[in-house]
Amino acid sequence: MSMEFETRVTILPSESFEEREKRLESEQDSDEESEPKRFDWQLKRPEDLVLSDFSMYDDDPKPFKIYTRSFVYKNEAQVEKEKQIKIAMADYRKRSRNLSRFDAIAPPKIAELCSSIIPLPIDDDLRLELTPLCNVALEKYNDDNQGVNFVLTDIVKTTWRPGGMYYITFQAQDPSNTHATTFQAQVHKMCRGPPHKVISCAIKT
Numbered sequence: 616m617s618m619e620f621e622t623r624v625t626i627l628p629s630e631s632f633e634e635r636e637k638r639l640e641s642e643q644d645s646d647e648e649s650e651p652k653r654f655d656w657q658l659k660r661p662e663d664l665v666l667s668d669f670s671m672y673d674d675d676p677k678p679f680k681i682y683t684r685s686f687v688y689k690n691e692a693q694v695e696k697e698k699q700i701k702i703a704m705a706d707y708r709k710r711s712r713n714l715s716r717f718d719a720i721a722p723p724k725i726a727e728l729c730s731s732i733i734p735l736p737i738d739d740d741l742r743l744e745l746t747p748l749c750n751v752a753l754e755k756y757n758d759d760n761q762g763v764n765f766v767l768t769d770i771v772k773t774t775w776r777p778g779g780m781y782y783i784t785f786q787a788q789d790p791s792n793t794h795a796t797t798f799q800a801q802v803h804k805m806c807r808g809p810p811h812k813v814i815s816c817a818i819k820t
Contacts, residue, residue, distance in 0.1 A: 700726050717782045717799050719774045732776045745770050747809065749785045752800035752816040765789050765796065779804040784819065 656668035661683060669688045672679040678693035689697075703723035711720050719732040735741060749767045757763055765787040773783045781802050786795040801814035 696725070716776075716801070717772075717774060717784050719782070730777055732774050732780075732782065734772065734774050737770060737772060741773070742770055744804075745773060745781065745783055745785075748781055748802040748804060748811055749783060749787075749798075749800065751809070751811050752783070752798070752802055752813045753787055755813045756798070756800075756816045763789050765798075768795055771797065779806060780814075 654671070656664060659668065664683050664685075666686060666688055669679075669681065669690075672688075672690040675690055676692055678690065678696045680687065680689040680693045700723070703725055707720070707722055707726075714720065716732050719734060721733050722728045722731045746767065749770060753765050753767060757765055766789075767785060768788050769786040771784040771786060773781055775781055781804060783800050783802065784797065785800070786797050788795050797819040798816060799819045800816040802816075803812040803814060805811050
């Protein structure tokens with residue numbers, strides 16, 4: 616029994632010499648554009664840098680600063696930004712002076728503070744995330760205070776610090792009492808899942 620195989624060959628139109636040259640030049644230009652542009656000051660040794668090396672940034676609307684061993688360069692946009700940060704931070708410190716971590720307010724965005732305690736807007740997704748943290752905090756409180764059996768009824772608000780630290784204000788109710796009680800708990804949410812660490816849990820005074 617004989618078998619026949621059909622081979623199909625697609626012949627592409629040939630590329631002329633001129634077309635090939637244009638294509639190669641275009642590819643070369645594309646490669647050059649993909650490489651980050653290096654400025655003259657980036658080619659110097661750090662100890663050889665002088666202030667005038669950065670004059671190109673003087674009128675740049677984007678803030679720019681650089682530290683060297685002998686001087687610090689800041690363009691006008693950076694100087695103005697630092698003035699705005701100083702004003703914003705003074706107002707922030709004034710408004711947050713007597714606030715606890717449970718009532719923290721958001722720092723000014725311009726200050727770019729990465730480790731501050733910030734308030735989080737409560738939505739359904741956050742409620743699902745906070746509920747087990749509140750429950751574990753209440754379990755500890757109930758264990759530490761024999762004769763009570765508080766159960767979570769509502770989450771009021773929360774603030775958060777990078778690293779998984781939550782400062783939660785919530786309400787709970789003991790079956791022996793018809794009135795809800797407000798609690799505040801500091802809980803460290805472990806990134807690998809429970810058990811989460813309860814730092815503190817107490818009735819709000």
